[in-house]
Amino acid sequence: MNILVLNAGSSSLKFQIIRTDLEMIEKAQDEMLAKGLIERIGSQALISFQVVGKPQFKNAVPIRDHRDALNYALAWITNPETDIPGIKNTTDINAIGHRVVHGGEDFTTSIRIDQTVIKSIEDNIDLAPLHNPPNLKGIYAARDIFGANTPQVAVFDTAFHSTMPEVSFLYGIPYQLYRRFKIRKYGFHGTSHRYIGYRYRILEGIPRDKVNIITLHLGNGASACAIKAGHSIDTSMGMSPLDGLMMGTRSGDLDPQVVEFIAHKENSTLSEVIQLLNKRSGMLGISGLTHDMRDLESEWNEYKDRRAKLAIDMFCGKIKKYVGGYMAEMGGVDAICFSAGIGENSSLTRKLSLEGLEFLGIKIDDKKNKEIIGGKEGVISAKDSKIKVYVIPTNEELILARDTCRVVLNAPLP
Numbered sequence: 001m002n003i004l005v006l007n008a009g010s011s012s013l014k015f016q017i018i019r020t021d022l023e024m025i026e027k028a029q030d031e032m033l034a035k036g037l038i039e040r041i042g043s044q045a046l047i048s049f050q051v052v053g054k055p056q057f058k059n060a061v062p063i064r065d066h067r068d069a070l071n072y073a074l075a076w077i078t079n080p081e082t083d084i085p086g087i088k089n090t091t092d093i094n095a096i097g098h099r100v101v102h103g104g105e106d107f108t109t110s111i112r113i114d115q116t117v118i119k120s121i122e123d124n125i126d127l128a129p130l131h132n133p134p135n136l137k138g139i140y141a142a143r144d145i146f147g148a149n150t151p152q153v154a155v156f157d158t159a160f161h162s163t164m165p166e167v168s169f170l171y172g173i174p175y176q177l178y179r180r181f182k183i184r185k186y187g188f189h190g191t192s193h194r195y196i197g198y199r200y201r202i203l204e205g206i207p208r209d210k211v212n213i214i215t216l217h218l219g220n221g222a223s224a225c226a227i228k229a230g231h232s233i234d235t236s237m238g239m240s241p242l243d244g245l246m247m248g249t250r251s252g253d254l255d256p257q258v259v260e261f262i263a264h265k266e267n268s269t270l271s272e273v274i275q276l277l278n279k280r281s282g283m284l285g286i287s288g289l290t291h292d293m294r295d296l297e298s299e300w301n302e303y304k305d306r307r308a309k310l311a312i313d314m315f316c317g318k319i320k321k322y323v324g325g326y327m328a329e330m331g332g333v334d335a336i337c338f339s340a341g342i343g344e345n346s347s348l349t350r351k352l353s354l355e356g357l358e359f360l361g362i363k364i365d366d367k368k369n370k371e372i373i374g375g376k377e378g379v380i381s382a383k384d385s386k387i388k389v390y391v392i393p394t395n396e397e398l399i400l401a402r403d404t405c406r407v408v409l410n411a412p413l414p
């Protein structure tokens with residue numbers, strides 16, 4: 001099957017075309033054929049598309065909305081000059097998989113999209129006002145362009161964490177608030193944590209119920225996940241992606257009293273404070289320079305900028321606290337796995353966040369840590385480290401394509 005995987009953001013549309021079927025999944029022979037990104041939808045959009053093994057196609061064109069963006073991408077995908085093997089027109093795309101950020105308590109697994117599913121995703125907008133509306137735009141656009149005959153599947157960021165027990169997902173607030181409004185921790189990046197767990201068990205050659213690890217998805221958004229016997233039992237993001245680790249521009253954990261205090265002192269509304277905590281906090285807020293780890297590292301290396309270092313130290317310090325906390329919660333782990341932009345590339349972050357944890361059996365091999373960057377996969381712990389430390393480049397699109405294939409074929413989901 002040729003699956004079109006779509007990830008629609010507020011002003012962007014990312015896609016991949018992945019060929020897979022049940023046998024290819026079993027043998028891990030799924031094939032990514034092409035990928036693309038359209039940024040700045042709504043104005044002069046930036047295009048970068050690529051067929052695997054061929055040079056990138058780049059362009060800048062005005063694109064009005066997500067529907068226009070999808071049409072533009074499909075014109076390229078089906079252009080004979082693009083020459084994607086097996087794809088000549090849109091009917092060669094057998095199904096579409098959509099990333100949907102928030103499934104609330106309604107969706108604990110991937111599901112075929114129909115009118116009822118769309119309505120439930122719309123009902124969950126309350127819980128994810130920044131994320132679900134753009135995801136829905138991708139679904140509406142695909143439905144308009146492909147019609148009802150091409151199956152569409154929703155894969156939720158929250159679904160992997162639906163196995164968290166009450167003791168992990170409840171906040172210490174009146175239980176009635178959970179009952180009435182579903183206020184609880186949902187967790188995000190679930191598709192990524194799930195992929196890392198899957199990849200770890202393939203690398204180790206063990207069954208799913210033997211996966212006892214901590215996964216660290218460290219990108220612009222960052223979260224940690226405690227995976228016990230193959231299931232998420234705790235994660236650092238909460239009802240929204242603002243909670244947990246400190247991030248590029250998000251504060252992470254915070255005393256809720258601070259929100260009212262800032263609003264009072266700055267004479268701002270609650271929404272303005274939340275905006276500040278989402279967009280102007282985290283490493284950007286602390287450094288006063290940038291949210292970007294590459295730039296923070298060079299500010300520290302080249303100019304010894306104190307606050308750039310402070311931002312890095314706070315980011316890594318928080319990771320360390322979550323690692324220690326989850327190890328206690330799980331009664332020990334077999335491995336810690338780093339992933340996403342920072343986790344895959346920043347040896348400094350990996351070193352600082354696990355430094356001093358030798359007493360827990362965690363020991364990094366400095367040479368390997370420096371070598372495994374730029375999309376490489378491998379072990380960075382020392383031979384005598386009791387706990388293995390892995391770098392596993394994430395691949396959310398693969399999970400999206402596989403779930404889409406399974407749902408369409410009515411095959412069991414893992």
Ligand code: AMP
Pocket residue numbers: 218219220221248291292293294295297340341342345346
């Ligand atoms: P993501 O959200 O997964 O795309 O990750 C983005 C983050 O990864 C940004 O903070 C980048 O600065 C960081 N990143 C990407 N490449 C590197 C690198 N070579 N060294 C340090 N950080 C990096």
